[in-house]
Amino acid sequence: MTDVLSAILARKRRENSRRRRHVAAMQPVERVPQPERSERGIRALRRAPGESPSVVAEVKFRSPSAGEIHPWSPGEGIRIAQGYERGGASAVSVLADGPGFGGSPLLVRRVVQAVSVPVLYKGFVLDPVQVDLAYDVGASLVLLLVRALEDIELRALIQQIRSLGMEPVVEAANSDEIDRALAAGSTIVGVNARDLSTFRVDKEAARDCVARIPMECVAVFMSGVHSADDLSDVAQGRADAVLIGEGLMRFEDPGARLSELLTSV
Numbered sequence: 001m002t003d004v005l006s007a008i009l010a011r012k013r014r015e016n017s018r019r020r021r022h023v024a025a026m027q028p029v030e031r032v033p034q035p036e037r038s039e040r041g042i043r044a045l046r047r048a049p050g051e052s053p054s055v056v057a058e059v060k061f062r063s064p065s066a067g068e069i070h071p072w073s074p075g076e077g078i079r080i081a082q083g084y085e086r087g088g089a090s091a092v093s094v095l096a097d098g099p100g101f102g103g104s105p106l107l108v109r110r111v112v113q114a115v116s117v118p119v120l121y122k123g124f125v126l127d128p129v130q131v132d133l134a135y136d137v138g139a140s141l142v143l144l145l146v147r148a149l150e151d152i153e154l155r156a157l158i159q160q161i162r163s164l165g166m167e168p169v170v171e172a173a174n175s176d177e178i179d180r181a182l183a184a185g186s187t188i189v190g191v192n193a194r195d196l197s198t199f200r201v202d203k204e205a206a207r208d209c210v211a212r213i214p215m216e217c218v219a220v221f222m223s224g225v226h227s228a229d230d231l232s233d234v235a236q237g238r239a240d241a242v243l244i245g246e247g248l249m250r251f252e253d254p255g256a257r258l259s260e261l262l263t264s265v
Helices: 002-023 033-043 076-089 105-114 128-136 151-163 175-183 201-211 227-233 254-263
Strands: 056-061 091-095 120-121 141-145 169-173 188-192 216-222 241-244
Touching: 002 128, 033 056, 033 091, 033 169, 033 188, 056 076, 056 254, 076 091, 076 105, 076 254, 091 105, 105 120, 105 128, 128 151, 141 151, 151 169, 151 175, 169 175, 169 216, 175 188, 188 201, 201 216, 201 227, 227 241, 227 254
Parallel strands: 056 091, 056 241, 091 120, 120 141, 141 169, 169 188, 188 216, 216 241
Antiparallel strands: none
């Protein structure tokens, strides 16, 4: 695990500890399962026969490796998410992490309220208190990072997410992590083309990993798509869906760029 990722996870654990203390001081909240969220999420990402992969378009203003990706301004995240929906996105991913990525749980909530497609909560989820937060802000999908979790933790978080009617998107970076994701019972498995140990993108290795995901699962190709050729290459493989973030957010109008990519494939 890289120093960058280790630092992010350490910070997230401190945040979770503070949030648990805050929640413990409040009245208990009853959360009614909403399985329609999970159903919508799986349906949006699963590739229809004869169709191109679905696109999960990401709202991400910066990252530890790339720095600023897109200028932030009030309401810009909502504007981008709505542009993604108009541009053909099947789902929207929103960074819920502030210090490293320029997002927040509040931004997730606002995007959920602004679009009709399912929303993926992406925030280095390590703790049940974060799953509750993802439910509270209206997410349909919740990202879990295999590399950040022990197997027992991964299984427990998958079960909790589903118990609330959401669906986990379990992100792997290599064959061993795919095996762990599948063993934990994942339905949606993402393969990140960016190795979090080196931050190097290896699209060929990612395509090989995606090809290993069983057909009964939903396979998501994540990172490394910047052009129509990139998207065409992914479309020729196993992937049901592709997550595109920086390849859209580098443009002044990310939604228009998404539309352009989709019409050129």
